[in-house]
Amino acid sequence: MAEKGYSVRRLPGFGLIAVLTFTMLYLPIVILVFFSFNAGPSQAVWDGFSLQWYEAAFQNRQVREVSIRSLWLAATAASFATVLATLAALGTTRGGRFPGQTMIYALINQPLMVPEIVTGIALLIFVAAIKVQTGYTGMGYLVAAHTAFCIPFAYLPIRARLETLDPALEAAAADLYASPVQAFFSITLPLLVPGIVAGFMLGFVISLDTVVITEFVKSAGQDTLPTYMLGQLRRTVTPEMNAIATLFLALSLIIVTAFFLITRTRGR
Amino acid sequence: MDARVQDTTVKGEIDITGVNKVFGQGAAAFHALTDIDLSIATGEFFTLLGPSGCGKTTLLRVIAGFEQPSSGSLRINGAEVAGLGPNRRPVNTVFQSYALFPHMTVAQNIGFGLKMLGKPRREIEATAAEMLRLVRMEALAERRPAELSGGQQQRVALARALAPRPRVLLLDEPLSALDLKLRKEMQSELKRLQTETGITFVFVTHDQEEALTMSDRVAVMSAGRILQMGRPTEIYNAPVNRFVADFIGETNFLVLPVAQTEGDAAHLTLPGGKRAQALLPDGMLPVTGADVTAVIRPEQATIVEPDAGDMTATVDSAVFFGTDTHLHLTLSDGQPFVLRRQNRPGQQPPEPGTALGLSLAPGALRVLED
Numbered sequence: 001m002a003e004k005g006y007s008v009r010r011l012p013g014f015g016l017i018a019v020l021t022f023t024m025l026y027l028p029i030v031i032l033v034f035f036s037f038n039a040g041p042s043q044a045v046w047d048g049f050s051l052q053w054y055e056a057a058f059q060n061r062q063v064r065e066v067s068i069r070s071l072w073l074a075a076t077a078a079s080f081a082t083v084l085a086t087l088a089a090l091g092t093t094r095g096g097r098f099p100g101q102t103m104i105y106a107l108i109n110q111p112l113m114v115p116e117i118v119t120g121i122a123l124l125i126f127v128a129a130i131k132v133q134t135g136y137t138g139m140g141y142l143v144a145a146h147t148a149f150c151i152p153f154a155y156l157p158i159r160a161r162l163e164t165l166d167p168a169l170e171a172a173a174a175d176l177y178a179s180p181v182q183a184f185f186s187i188t189l190p191l192l193v194p195g196i197v198a199g200f201m202l203g204f205v206i207s208l209d210t211v212v213i214t215e216f217v218k219s220a221g222q223d224t225l226p227t228y229m230l231g232q233l234r235r236t237v238t239p240e241m242n243a244i245a246t247l248f249l250a251l252s253l254i255i256v257t258a259f260f261l262i263t264r265t266r267g268r
Numbered sequence: 269m270d271a272r273v274q275d276t277t278v279k280g281e282i283d284i285t286g287v288n289k290v291f292g293q294g295a296a297a298f299h300a301l302t303d304i305d306l307s308i309a310t311g312e313f314f315t316l317l318g319p320s321g322c323g324k325t326t327l328l329r330v331i332a333g334f335e336q337p338s339s340g341s342l343r344i345n346g347a348e349v350a351g352l353g354p355n356r357r358p359v360n361t362v363f364q365s366y367a368l369f370p371h372m373t374v375a376q377n378i379g380f381g382l383k384m385l386g387k388p389r390r391e392i393e394a395t396a397a398e399m400l401r402l403v404r405m406e407a408l409a410e411r412r413p414a415e416l417s418g419g420q421q422q423r424v425a426l427a428r429a430l431a432p433r434p435r436v437l438l439l440d441e442p443l444s445a446l447d448l449k450l451r452k453e454m455q456s457e458l459k460r461l462q463t464e465t466g467i468t469f470v471f472v473t474h475d476q477e478e479a480l481t482m483s484d485r486v487a488v489m490s491a492g493r494i495l496q497m498g499r500p501t502e503i504y505n506a507p508v509n510r511f512v513a514d515f516i517g518e519t520n521f522l523v524l525p526v527a528q529t530e531g532d533a534a535h536l537t538l539p540g541g542k543r544a545q546a547l548l549p550d551g552m553l554p555v556t557g558a559d560v561t562a563v564i565r566p567e568q569a570t571i572v573e574p575d576a577g578d579m580t581a582t583v584d585s586a587v588f589f590g591t592d593t594h595l596h597l598t599l600s601d602g603q604p605f606v607l608r609r610q611n612r613p614g615q616q617p618p619e620p621g622t623a624l625g626l627s628l629a630p631g632a633l634r635v636l637e638d
Contacts, residue, residue, distance in 0.1 A: 166365055166367055168363045168364075168367035169367050169369060169370075171334055171354070171361075171363070172361070172363060172367040172368075172369070172428075173369075173380070174334075174353065174354040174355045175332060175354045175355070175360055175361045175429075176355075176360065176380050176384055176428070176429075176432065177355045177356075177381055177384040177385050177432065178355055178380075179355055179384075187369060190371050191370065191371055
């Protein structure tokens with residue numbers, strides 16, 4: 001076994017680097033979760049097990065409010081982004097070659113390449129101008145900004161899925177008397193579902209997570225969970241934040257697990 | 269489906285006249301098909317044969333409706349279909365990749381065409397069951413394509429394309445993904461299906477043996493043109509030019525001087541000085557003394573005693589093929605010659621260096637247009 005072939009295991013220090021990397025990735029999270037169950041108010045001294053910080057988080061009206069806003073915003077923005085990303089993916093893979101195709105890819109993926117802070121400041125100026133002109137200060141700005149920001153994250157898995165689909169499938173449907181609309185709804189769309197679900201979930205998580213975009217775009221009273229937590233951290237840090245973060249983590253894990261299960265069973 | 273223009277001068281199931289297909293424009297234009305004229309009779313097993321890039325698949329896609337011809341006319345059962353999409357033509361295709369719908373069962377795949385035609389469910393189910401019987405796949409109706417072997421997927425693809433009872437079935441190299449044994453099996457299976465259903469088959473392949481064994485007629489294509497069209501025996505025995513002679517089967521090309529011409533035949537001077545009669549292509553009148561290229565198949569020469577035959581040769585090597593042996597020879601003037609001899613029990617191949625006499629079958633030698 002050890003004699004044949006190339007194995008990274010035999011590179012000196014490989015195991016050590018791996019262990020260090022995983023420690024850096026997960027130890028802080030483990031500590032965060034650990035102290036969310038602390039009976040005392042400290043992040044460093046263990047005073048025994050308690051669920052009091054979870055209780056505090058659930059009873060905090062502001063936490064409930066911003067959590068619901070965050071979830072609503074993520075669901076709305078991810079839905080819009082998924083529809084737009086599906087259309088974009090179809091246009092760029094099923095529309096035949098057209099001039100400027102590579103440019104279009106780059107433009108769709110702008111949020112992946114332009115630093116988030118630049119997008120944030122640009123949005124701040126842009127949105128401010130519209131606010132002055134129209135007087136509208138509702139959630140529309142956040143929905144629009146999050147949608148635009150989520151599109152590339154939704155686009156990538158949908159396009160990847162489309163590219164693995166044999167174009168002969170659509171040709172076969174047309175050959176078997178399906179109109180273009182029938183071929184889309186009976187062949188392309190059902191086969192695209194795993195990509196669409198993956199795109200939606202990625203978009204949802206990204207929207208739930210983003211601080212910078214929200215911070216620059218939101219009007220008064222439009223805090224999401226991340227911007228609320230950031231605000232709280234400027235004051236005193238109690239394990240209540242740990243409890244909220246832990247719940248947040250649990251939600252992400254559920255989504256990622258669901259995503260994994262869906263792509264595994266439907267991905268064939 | 270749409271019989272818009274009924275022509276009373278219908279010749280066949282498919283009539284293609286003056287079809288051209290050009291991809292791209294200007295300097296980058298690529299002529300995939302040039303002046304294709306073709307008529308395929310009802311119930312015929314017609315094969316488009318040629319190397320990859322010869323235009324055979326493009327022609328199939330033009331018939332199916334996936335590509336529209338740049339010019340020319342395409343009639344199916346007398347109705348002009350140029351300009352119509354694939355969903356409006358009474359033809360179905362068996363794809364090289366099979367293109368089975370992975371999210372549907374075998375039965376749903378087979379019923380798809382009838383469903384799109386708006387047939388009642390009872391009829392769809394009955395036809396699907398009948399098609400499954402036809403391709404001997406009754407037991408696997410509820411399987412998904414991913415759970416089938418390559419040969420089984422091939423049968424489902426056939427059943428799916430046959431289910432709407434098309435006037436014409438188009439097959440795009442359907443056997444190329446199968447291993448040799450399965451391919452032989454499917455060749456006879458295809459022939460059986462064609463005979464049983466009476467549907468016109470248009471079959472695309474680059475495998476000349478497949479074309480010769482299965483087809484009623486073959487069109488040999490190269491560089492977007494049809495070079496020769498005819499029954500397999502005609503194509504094999506009387507290739508019109510060097511390309512066809514070379515592509516179909518094995519051939520010896522001999523450059524020989526013309527001794528004299530006489531009607532549609534010429535007497536050529538063989539290496540060693542003896543003469544042999546060779547058929548001339550239509551309208552060719554070579555000058556006496558000029559060199560022409562003549563072809564003869566490896567099985568059309570037999571070994572005789574040295575000096576007793578038309579030519580003499582020495583053996584370079586012998587390759588054993590089971591049913592026969594290929595002898596690689598050098599003629600007395602240095603030209604190579606391959607001879608195929610059927611093996612008999614106890615017969616040993618001649619040693620390299622042995623001198624042999626070759627006798628040519630009458631009518632086997634043909635002059636090619638160059």
